Amino acid sequence: MHFEYTILDNDFANAGAASSSIKKILKQLNIDAKKIKRVVIAVYEAEVNAIAHANGGTIYVDIDDKGIEVTIKDSGPGIADLDLAMQVGYSTASQKVREMGFGAGMGLPNIKNNVDLLDIKTEVGVGTQIKMVVNF
Numbered sequence: 001m002h003f004e005y006t007i008l009d010n011d012f013a014n015a016g017a018a019s020s021s022i023k024k025i026l027k028q029l030n031i032d033a034k035k036i037k038r039v040v041i042a043v044y045e046a047e048v049n050a051i052a053h054a055n056g057g058t059i060y061v062d063i064d065d066k067g068i069e070v071t072i073k074d075s076g077p078g079i080a081d082l083d084l085a086m087q088v089g090y091s092t093a094s095q096k097v098r099e100m101g102f103g104a105g106m107g108l109p110n111i112k113n114n115v116d117l118l119d120i121k122t123e124v125g126v127g128t129q130i131k132m133v134v135n136f
Helices: 017-028 033-053 093-099 107-114
Strands: 002-008 057-065 067-071 117-123 127-135
Touching: 002 017, 002 033, 002 117, 017 033, 017 057, 017 067, 033 057, 033 067, 033 107, 107 117, 107 127
Parallel strands: none
Antiparallel strands: 002 057, 057 067, 067 127, 117 127
């Protein structure tokens, strides 16, 4: 199964729409609830990051009997220091984003803690691609 979701820049009103849709699909497939929770947390964090930092982007989802692979691609500013960005509490979120309750610096660490495979390709001025896999 393959699905795609478009994420719009600064569309905080719809933050979580893609992860919510994926959750429904996984429930219909009778995937273990703990696996679903891990997927939803990771996708939600990536979704919010794309909305807040990367001018939006596209989520590509592939599901088979072995697991789920989710790739988020954006054409945002890229991540200048990926090691720093992976640290809990580090954030480049604007004050406006923080005032809305986002930008606590937990996005990438939460993704890493909830997936079986995480691959991040990023280039400053070009964008970021995050591939994550959760095995069933």
